[in-house]
Amino acid sequence: MRVFVAGATGVIGSRLVPLLLSTGHDVIGLARSQDAGAGLERLGADVVHADALDHAAMRHAVRVAAPDAVVHLLTAIPARIDPRRLSRDFAQTNRLRTQGTINLVDAAAQTGAKRVITLGSASVYEPNGPDPATEDVPFWHRPPKEFIPVLDALRELEALTAEAGGLVLRVGHLYGPGTIYARNGSFLHQVQSRNVPIVGQGTGTFSFTHIDDAARAIVAALETTADGALNVVDDEPAQVGEWLPVLADLLDVPPPVHIPVQMARSAFGSWGVAFMTELRGADNTNAKRVLDWSPKYPSWRQGFEAELAHPGSP
Incomplete structure (x- = not known):
């Protein structure tokens, strides 16, 4: 293919x-720079150069590529995010999820590509449910203001993918090399500096996804005709109050301190507080069944251990 x-x-x-x-x-x-393209070519891939936000350029690039399938992984998320300025930090990613998706699915249709796979988020469900969210649970109805543009862009990405008969893979909090949870990542630097407290009771529930498990799910999805959306996450959603102390221990730093919600709101804004206290985990049952896929790291515990206790492990 x-x-x-x-x-x-x-x-x-x-x-x-x-x-x-x-x-x-x-x-x-797809590459914008010659340097990035050279790296892909060394791996054995072909390369086309275009700006994903340029409609005509994308149509030309995909026409030249003549693919059977199009995979949309484009983001422009900064290495460090300010939760009080989330909409600013995600502005370019929001454009890639809206106009970029329009350009890609239009180009895919023009060339007759039979498969469209896009990357969504499993961290956007209506909070405070009793169980991990299946794909049928609605997105957050009244999110903090800073999160609204991000959520709107994800909704549009999913709608455009559905119109194209494609599949959205909703990934969890990504970890592994190159992510904020990598040993040299911004989040770990903050934990090591003791700048990440447990807010309130630490009730925000995270579902994690190792980047290798996300890649394996995409390969599996290419072999199916599945459409709609699937949660590609590990088997163990966990509250911040559970996983953050484990992470600190792996980094050999003291346990995180607890701070009241009001104090956190003044320091991190409403989105920062919601992120740490209200997020809902996701259920991966459908992805396992439909894709015949299972995570290499069934739990973030195993994945964090592999990445942080033994640096450089795959």
Whole structure:
């Protein structure tokens, strides 16, 4: 299968491209710079150069690539995010999830690509439910103001993917090389500096996804005709009050301190507080069944241990 990967040099794309090549697929990676393209070519992928936000350029790039499938992994998330300025920090990613998706699905339709796979989020469900959210649970109805543009962009991405008959893979909090949870990542630096407290009782529930598990799910999805959306997350959603102390212990730093919600709101804003106290985990049952996929790291515990206790482990 000829697979066009937009976002081929990102944290998931950098794991996906070699995996696709090793399983016999032909890969065409989208690159904006010559340097990024050279890296893909060394792996054995073909490269096309275009700006994903340029409609005409994307139509030309995909036409030249003539793919059977298009995979949309494009984001522009900063290495460090200010929760009080979330809408600012996600502005370019929101454009890639809206106009970028329009350009990609239009180009895919023009060239007759039979498969469209996009990357969504499993961290957007209506909070405070009793169980991890299945894909049928609605998105957050009244999120903090800073999160509204991000959520609107994800809704549009999903609607555009559905119109194209494609599949959205809703990933959890990504960890592994190149992410904020990598040993040199911004979040770990904050934990090591003791700048990440447990807010209130630490009741925000996270579902994690290792980048290798996300890449493996994409490869599995290419072999199916599944549409709609699937949660690609590990088997163990966990509250901040549970996983953050484990992370601190792996980094050999003291346990995080607890601070009241009001104090956190003045320091981190309403989104920062919601992020740490209200997020809802996700259920991966459907992804396992539909994709015949299971995570390499069933729990973030195993994944964090592999990445942080033994640096450089795959």
